[in-house]
Amino acid sequence: MHQFESPLKPELAEIIRVKEETPFLKTFTVRFLDKKKQKQFSFIPGKFVMASVFGFGEMPISISSSPYQKDSLQLTVNAVGNISRQMHLLGKGSVVGLRGPFGRGYPIQKFRKKNIIFFSGGCGMASMRSAVYAVNAKKELFGKLFLFHGCKSPQELLFAEDIAKWEKEQNFNVFVSVDKPTPDWKGNSGFVTDLIDKVDFPVENTFVLMCGPQAMMNIAIEKFRKHGFKPEQIFASLERLMHCGIGKCGHCNIGKEYVCVHGPVFSGSELEKMHLREG
Amino acid sequence: MNIFQASNCPAWKFLNDFCVIVLGYFLKKKNLLPYLEFLQEENGLQAIVPVVNSNGATCFEELSKENSENLFLDSKAFFSAKKFFLPNREREFLFEKKAASFEIHETIKHRHKVLFGLRSCDLHALNALDKVFLDFYGYDSLYRNKRNTVLTIGLECLKPEKNCFCESFGTSKPDFFDLFFWEKKDGFFVEIGSPEWEKLYCKKFFEKTRENRNSQKENCSLKLETKNIAELLEKNFENPVWEKESEKCLSCSSCTQICPTCYCFAIEDFFIPGTEDSERYREWDSCQLQQFTRINAGIFRQSRKSRLRQFVMHKLSFFRQQHNVHLCVGCGRCIDACPAKISLVEIASQIQKNPIGAD
Numbered sequence: 140m141h142q143f144e145s146p147l148k149p150e151l152a153e154i155i156r157v158k159e160e161t162p163f164l165k166t167f168t169v170r171f172l173d174k175k176k177q178k179q180f181s182f183i184p185g186k187f188v189m190a191s192v193f194g195f196g197e198m199p200i201s202i203s204s205s206p207y208q209k210d211s212l213q214l215t216v217n218a219v220g221n222i223s224r225q226m227h228l229l230g231k232g233s234v235v236g237l238r239g240p241f242g243r244g245y246p247i248q249k250f251r252k253k254n255i256i257f258f259s260g261g262c263g264m265a266s267m268r269s270a271v272y273a274v275n276a277k278k279e280l281f282g283k284l285f286l287f288h289g290c291k292s293p294q295e296l297l298f299a300e301d302i303a304k305w306e307k308e309q310n311f312n313v314f315v316s317v318d319k320p321t322p323d324w325k326g327n328s329g330f331v332t333d334l335i336d337k338v339d340f341p342v343e344n345t346f347v348l349m350c351g352p353q354a355m356m357n358i359a360i361e362k363f364r365k366h367g368f369k370p371e372q373i374f375a376s377l378e379r380l381m382h383c384g385i386g387k388c389g390h391c392n393i394g395k396e397y398v399c400v401h402g403p404v405f406s407g408s409e410l411e412k413m414h415l416r417e418g
Numbered sequence: 419m420n421i422f423q424a425s426n427c428p429a430w431k432f433l434n435d436f437c438v439i440v441l442g443y444f445l446k447k448k449n450l451l452p453y454l455e456f457l458q459e460e461n462g463l464q465a466i467v468p469v470v471n472s473n474g475a476t477c478f479e480e481l482s483k484e485n486s487e488n489l490f491l492d493s494k495a496f497f498s499a500k501k502f503f504l505p506n507r508e509r510e511f512l513f514e515k516k517a518a519s520f521e522i523h524e525t526i527k528h529r530h531k532v533l534f535g536l537r538s539c540d541l542h543a544l545n546a547l548d549k550v551f552l553d554f555y556g557y558d559s560l561y562r563n564k565r566n567t568v569l570t571i572g573l574e575c576l577k578p579e580k581n582c583f584c585e586s587f588g589t590s591k592p593d594f595f596d597l598f599f600w601e602k603k604d605g606f607f608v609e610i611g612s613p614e615w616e617k618l619y620c621k622k623f624f625e626k627t628r629e630n631r632n633s634q635k636e637n638c639s640l641k642l643e644t645k646n647i648a649e650l651l652e653k654n655f656e657n658p659v660w661e662k663e664s665e666k667c668l669s670c671s672s673c674t675q676i677c678p679t680c681y682c683f684a685i686e687d688f689f690i691p692g693t694e695d696s697e698r699y700r701e702w703d704s705c706q707l708q709q710f711t712r713i714n715a716g717i718f719r720q721s722r723k724s725r726l727r728q729f730v731m732h733k734l735s736f737f738r739q740q741h742n743v744h745l746c747v748g749c750g751r752c753i754d755a756c757p758a759k760i761s762l763v764e765i766a767s768q769i770q771k772n773p774i775g776a777d
């Protein structure tokens with residue numbers, strides 16, 4: 140009898156670089172040991188991989204690198220629990236497992252000639268960076284670009300170098316806000332969602348991409364809607380517990396949707412129909 | 419034309435579905451055990467049969483010299499045959515540490531089985547699991563490899579039990595079997611359901627017959643109106659019935675464990691003590707437990723209300739919206755097993771009586 144191979148089997152990948160981003164966040168540059176696999180690997184920003192730290196478990200992590208970066212990929216990991224803290228103990232040369240990419244990413248092809256607002260909070264910047272990279276690489280195809288990002292404190296600002304670079308670019312309006320500023324912080328302070336009422340941005344022909352804590356996204360969606368955005372102009376990435384990533388284990392279920400295969404990115408019109416509270 | 423060729427022919431299949439007379443065989447009651455032993459000994463199949471186990475519970479076990487006297491054929495088994503496709507706990511991989519890297523060993527283990535005595539509801543339950551594990555954004559190999567090596571023999575129910583409500587879903591009509599045994603005086607009419615049935619053929623015991631499948635089954639006394647139930651519940655997400663019913667719930671997860679279609683599982687790694695090798699296990703999980711939706715930011719289904727609602731709505735609404743069948747086959751096991759006497763039929767009926775959001 141023919142044996143079917145497991146879709147849950149991780150592929151081995153080597154950590155080739157580790158960068159400390161903030162006290163709790165590290166970016167791991169990883170490369171599949173199998174050269175063919177690395178060559179074939181392609182993804183749309185917003186998609187994620189299941190990353191294994193063998194003996195500790197497997198967790199969903201967004202790909203934070205550019206989809207045009209072909210020789211490796213990057214995972215930016217927050218040390219919050221068993222698997223992620225163990226991952227932080229790994230260094231160059233360590234071998235981890237990867238499966239994926241999984242899920243549905245941001246529909247960037249749809250945004251040609253349109254303005255884009257990237258809106259992220261905290262760790263949500265991980266998947267957002269990939270989207271910004273993808274759009275920025277073909278900037279001439281898009282309209283005006285905006286980035287709103289919020290984090291707790293200046294020292295928790297993720298990808299500060301990238302952000303500084305984007306700030307200097309033409310046609311790219313970058314707004315960063317920290318909840319608790321330090322005396323040397325020169326930027327905005329307060330919740331990033333407050334910026335929505337302070338900044339001027341076009342509503343027509345504009346799409347919003349969102350990733351961050353649920354509470355932040357709820358407020359942000361409400362505010363953008365007040366400014367005249369239609370639900371179908373908004374795309375948000377949801378976070379749910381995930382064990383399999385392939386629509387089988389049931390953990391990420393919300394109503395008729397499985398966040399791992401139907402999401403994590405959902406349009407505002409889809410979100411309106413979902414039981415996001417206790418669903 | 420032999421029966422096997424006939425069973426493959428679309429015209430015959432059409433006739434078979436709409437006529438009472440079908441081709442089949444007769445098996446005498448006294449030959450049932452010898453037939454099952456024949457399948458085991460001559461055809462090399464592991465025979466899984468319903469028995470009364472040493473604790474007095476009815477469940478499915480491998481047929482052996484010891485339990486062959488305890489075959490249980492009166493009604494459905496309390497424990498379904500789910501564990502033969504989705505074991506309570508199962509190893510997915512062994513990660514063997516090799517120098518700086520790992521070697522990944524996949525669990526490959528199967529024995530060709532025949533599952534005898536599945537009731538009509540049990541067969542429909544397998545069909546629901548197939549939808550998830552064979553073809554929903556890809557397959558799952560642990561399930562698929564087992565499913566491919568299992569043959570099924572269904573068995574007719576004559577007398578529904580008090581909590582059976584299969585007729586409400588139409589799952590009282592057997593489908594998705596290799597063979598189906600219809601109860602007759604002194605024996606069974608054996609109906610053929612798939613081309614695979616030949617592996618279950620037994621010249622010695624299968625007799626030519628003029629019998630047919632004419633069912634003598636009594637009707638279920640428990641009923642649920644299932645028309646538009648998916649849409650109705652979707653509109654009644656905030657119905658006060660959820661809160662009221664969940665006050666009784668103990669979050670014990672008996673309902674999800676006993677249910678033949680509940681399939682959610684968790685995946686966890688364990689080190690093999692004293693080594694750098696580890697194993698990855700899959701284990702039943704339950705939406706009735708709080709940690710089922712726990713992430714660092716919090717628990718999505720914190721309240722009992724939300725968890726009980728998830729169980730009932732997945733069964734009667736969400737799955738239907740995804741796969742066009744209900745994730746409930748009306749076997750009543752969850753009602754039998756609930757220590758708090760919660761019944762999804764009761765919940766759904768209450769909502770039907772007092773709906774909110776009615777247009």
Ligand SMILES: Cc1cc2nc3c(=O)[nH]c(=O)nc-3n(C[C@H](O)[C@H](O)[C@H](O)COP(=O)(O)OP(=O)(O)OC[C@H]3O[C@@H](n4cnc5c(N)ncnc54)[C@H](O)[C@@H]3O)c2cc1C
Nearest residue numbers: 198199200201216217220221222223265379380381713714
């Ligand atoms: C689509 C998606 C993309 C993500 N992208 C990133 C990212 O780029 N960077 C990052 O740091 N984190 C990301 N997360 C969150 C990350 O998966 C969790 O922080 C991580 O699983 C925590 O695992 P742990 O073992 O360290 O924590 P523990 O609390 O010890 O975890 C125990 C179990 O719960 C699971 N779990 C815990 N929290 C979460 C969670 N928030 N989401 C899903 N599963 C969880 C774990 O995988 C593990 O199986 C993402 C989550 C999702 C759903």
Ligand code: SF4
Nearest residue numbers: 667668670671673756
């Ligand atoms: S069996 Fe009953 S008490 Fe236990 S979790 Fe299910 S509904 Fe609640």
Ligand code: SF4
Nearest residue numbers: 677746747749750752
């Ligand atoms: S929900 Fe209850 S009645 Fe329906 S299939 Fe599961 S155990 Fe049987």
Ligand code: FES
Nearest residue numbers: 384387388389399
């Ligand atoms: S993570 Fe298992 S079903 Fe989505």
